[in-house]
Amino acid sequence: MTALSANGAFAGEFGAALLDPDVPVPDGIGGPVGAPAKKRYGVYRNNVVVGLMEVMRSAFPSLLALMGAENFDKVARNFIAVSPPKSPMMQHYGDGFADFLAGFRPLAKSPFLADVARAERAFLRSWHARDAVAATINEIAGMGEAALPELVFEPHPAAILITSKWPVADLFDRRNGDGDGEIDLGEAQCLLFTRPELSVIVQSLNAANAAFAGALLDGERLGDAAACGFDVDPEFDFASGLQTIFSSGAVRTTRPIAPHIP
């Protein structure tokens, strides 16, 4: 007999053929009139693969729109075969999809897809993130100018910045179904995901604003973060950049930190 009968072990052989249609149906299973049970076992194969495809489709609607259903399904099937879930928390399934796309040779001519996958993960992470009250700009309204550069902000748990050398905002936007015109692949864009309440806010940031926001979310002092913005663009609008941080709910609290001891 097969592994199906040894010491109550059955799952290894039963599971081995679920994700690989080339692996034969396990021995030792059948219907009321015995084997073969290819169609019967196929119900499990179908449940597993269709279920995971559905998870992928709903997690990556922008990629689905950009690639088309047929191409997306082919690629997702490949991903499922090499990276099946390792946790029952399906909201995390697809975390490795961006890296998979980046290394997937048939898509080498569409290197921007990996960044779209990263943006779609960021959206879901923001959606499920821990709840917290976002700070408003009033918190710093009364502070003297001298104190501002020393401020450090605590990122809101749902705030995630995605930087890209591709037009990731326009590409991500395809999930909304509006427009299938040309996207200028020469334009670099960045996306800020925030969720001060229940809906995720998706904002496209220019390079200077993204450098500023990224530095702030990494815990840099406000003065140093502003310098990051000016490094990218001498015309960086600091006041407007700071307004964006607060209006989007990207930070939860502010606190002054002790000045350097010279």
Added chain:
Amino acid sequence: MQDSILGSDLQGFPVDDRPLPPRAGAGLKPAHVADILANRPAIGFFEVHAENYMGAGGMPHAQLHAIREHYPLSVHGVGMSIGGEAEIDREHLARFKAVVDIYQPAMVSEHLAWSTHDDVFFNDLLPLPYTDETLDRVVRHVDIVQNALGRQILIENPSTYVIFEQSNWEETQFMAEIARRSGCGLLFDVNNVFVSSTNNGTSPSDYIATYPLELVQEIHLAGHSVDSDDHGNPLLIDAHDRAVADDVWALYAMVLKRAGALPTLIEWDNDVPQWAVLEAETRRVESFLDACAGPVSPARAGHDQLVTS
């Protein structure tokens, strides 16, 4: 931790010992929540899959909190792999316990099935052979879960598409023995009985006649699709994508006649219809429950007070 319920500071509900009322319940779908909260339909309870509420925060928890404010809740796990060879995943169990601790559901249930092996989670309820070895393992796993949660859980009979040659227990007796040895209760899925019996070429009414219905605390009903197997024999699939079949309603009436009124859930997880369609199915359940002989149980009276207050 940070990206799961274990890293959250969600507000919990007070300890609540009220049982699930012996009325019709519905599987909760996010698309229906606004409608439900606006109109507060007279539904006995809602049931959710625990795994859908293991994130740290956001809309899923906001919706479930609002539903739990107004309705009794049943938490149904689909990923514990109680029938698996691997030991219970302690991190998953901790998340499951967090969901239960926060929402204080009236009922907690899982499946006689497995989904995890060698670290791979297959995201389906897979079948197991019924042997002394698998029985020992299932009982041990149920025990681990009940000890961790500090409460009894229900185990649901599966819908199956294959028979294992090595099985030497009848499923009905296997379920009874799990309950006897672990102290768990049973969740009786009548559609699964019809699906499995048809697929196995056996009689669903014989199954019901030999099932330990006295251990059943909740019933599931759902729709199935129809296919055929390698020999051209009927192969029913537990699709949860349509209304409950007439054959299954007939079996449900048979179960109620023997067991009395029990909390009964309509599961509709795929091709989810408008709320009104699902609500109509629950009203059909209520008509069966109303026809049940016997006085209204204290649990039911208590619930009526809850929803009208």
